[in-house]
Amino acid sequence: MNSLRYTTAVTAMVLSLTTPLAAQTGVPVNLPAYEEGKYVHQAPTVEDLMTDESLHPELREVILKGRDMFLNTQQFRGEYVFNDMTCKSCHMGEGRMNWSGPVWPAVTTLPDFRGKNRHVNSVEERIAGCFAYSMNGQPPAYGSDDMLAMVAYHQWLARSAPVYERNIAGRGFSHLGRERPELDYGRGREVYEQQCAVCHGDDGQGQHKDGQVVFPPLWGDDSYNWGAGMTRIFTAASFIKNNMPLGKPGSLSDDDAWQVANYINSQERPQDPRYTGDVRETREQFYNFHQHTNYGTEVNGQLLGDHDNTGHKPFLKPDNLRPRTFE
Ligand code: HEC
Ligand code: HEC
Numbered sequence: 001m002n003s004l005r006y007t008t009a010v011t012a013m014v015l016s017l018t019t020p021l022a023a024q025t026g027v028p029v030n031l032p033a034y035e036e037g038k039y040v041h042q043a044p045t046v047e048d049l050m051t052d053e054s055l056h057p058e059l060r061e062v063i064l065k066g067r068d069m070f071l072n073t074q075q076f077r078g079e080y081v082f083n084d085m086t087c088k089s090c091h092m093g094e095g096r097m098n099w100s101g102p103v104w105p106a107v108t109t110l111p112d113f114r115g116k117n118r119h120v121n122s123v124e125e126r127i128a129g130c131f132a133y134s135m136n137g138q139p140p141a142y143g144s145d146d147m148l149a150m151v152a153y154h155q156w157l158a159r160s161a162p163v164y165e166r167n168i169a170g171r172g173f174s175h176l177g178r179e180r181p182e183l184d185y186g187r188g189r190e191v192y193e194q195q196c197a198v199c200h201g202d203d204g205q206g207q208h209k210d211g212q213v214v215f216p217p218l219w220g221d222d223s224y225n226w227g228a229g230m231t232r233i234f235t236a237a238s239f240i241k242n243n244m245p246l247g248k249p250g251s252l253s254d255d256d257a258w259q260v261a262n263y264i265n266s267q268e269r270p271q272d273p274r275y276t277g278d279v280r281e282t283r284e285q286f287y288n289f290h291q292h293t294n295y296g297t298e299v300n301g302q303l304l305g306d307h308d309n310t311g312h313k314p315f316l317k318p319d320n321l322r323p324r325t326f327e
Contacts, residue, residue: 030250043096043157066153082313083136084222098170099242104158133228133302151267173238188263219267221311232292236261269309
């Protein structure tokens with residue numbers, strides 16, 4: 001990566017954080033329209049938090065702590081996080097933004113049954129899931145001060161939202177649906193090289209400056225692991241369509257978003273914490289999930305996920321990824 005490209009990329013990112021998207025790029029920001037009949041939530045901002053007199057000052061402190069954990073998750077590197085991600089790497093706009101996996105629905109829809117682990121999940125457990133898979137980490141203990149701060153931040157974002165309403169506009173990353181078009185690795189690589197490599201690097205390893213992550217990696221040991229929601233091609237395609245390239249959401253064609261999602265999810269990454277010791281068996285056991293990923297399939301003659309590499313994490317499975325029974 002030469003330094004000119006690097007500087008351009010950094011400038012683009014700094015701009016995008018300080019000016020409205022449309023103003024800075026001249027590229028139309030093309031987010032989907034909200035479907036009729038869905039609940040549209042506008043999550044409160046940090047300014048709202050600072051000026052809400054009804055909150056006990058100590059509660060405000062705890063919410064701010066949770067917000068800081070969400071935005072600067074790398075402060076827990078080696079404790080809760082073992083890759084280069086922060087929560088906002090995927091939940092952009094502080095976890096508030098519709099079409100970017102806003103995180104507040106967790107507190108209005110849980111406890112509920114989750115297909116991923118086939119039992120009724122709490123809010124803490126949902127947050128723990130993103131630590132275990134997306135951050136390739138070890139979640140804060142249930143009931144700990146850190147976990148309470150995270151939950152408080154999520155709950156604050158849900159202010160005034162109806163409980164148990166599931167018909168939520170702009171939730172998650174599934175706007176493009178689950179039906180994939182025909183996927184071609186070479187085509188995905190082309191899109192990657194033209195639209196993504198400038199920031200995420202020719203080798204997908206992102207970019208760092210002074211020990212800080214400037215652009216997060218998309219594969220390899222510093223990225224999300226094989227159990228993360230983002231490894232599902234439809235999830236990555238929808239995320240990319242509505243959020244990438246940074247500053248130009250909605251600018252890729254649907255097909256290009258699918259192709260590049262397939263390309264990045266055809267590269268190696270840390271093992272799925274649910275690994276049984278045999279990748280094909282693990283794929284089969286969690287087929288509900290892995291039918292949407294390339295894990296345990298052959299791409300370019302290589303069986304993806306066929307290794308014991310857990311990235312920088314010195315263990316495979318965090319101990320809170322456990323079944324629940326109510327007997
Ligand atoms: C690598 C990307 C990535 C990172 C990093 C990440 N998440 Fe997620 N998160 C996802 C995906 C994908 C989903 C599922 C979205 C869907 O269902 O379409 C999700 C869902 C969630 C949800 C549920 C939202 C809902 O609609 O119910 C919560 C809460 C959440 N994440 C919290 C976090 C927290 C807290 C962190 C940081 C510790 C984090 N996430 C880091 C990708 C990520
Ligand atoms: C101008 C720089 C830039 C470009 C170009 C860009 N990204 Fe990103 N991307 C980012 C940044 C910055 C983040 C993290 C967002 C944050 O922390 O606020 C990110 C986050 C991501 C993530 C989630 C986090 C992770 O590391 O897995 C994915 C996936 C992703 N980008 C894919 C792509 C794809 C695919 C393209 C090309 C279509 C692309 N990006 C183009 C800057 C960029």
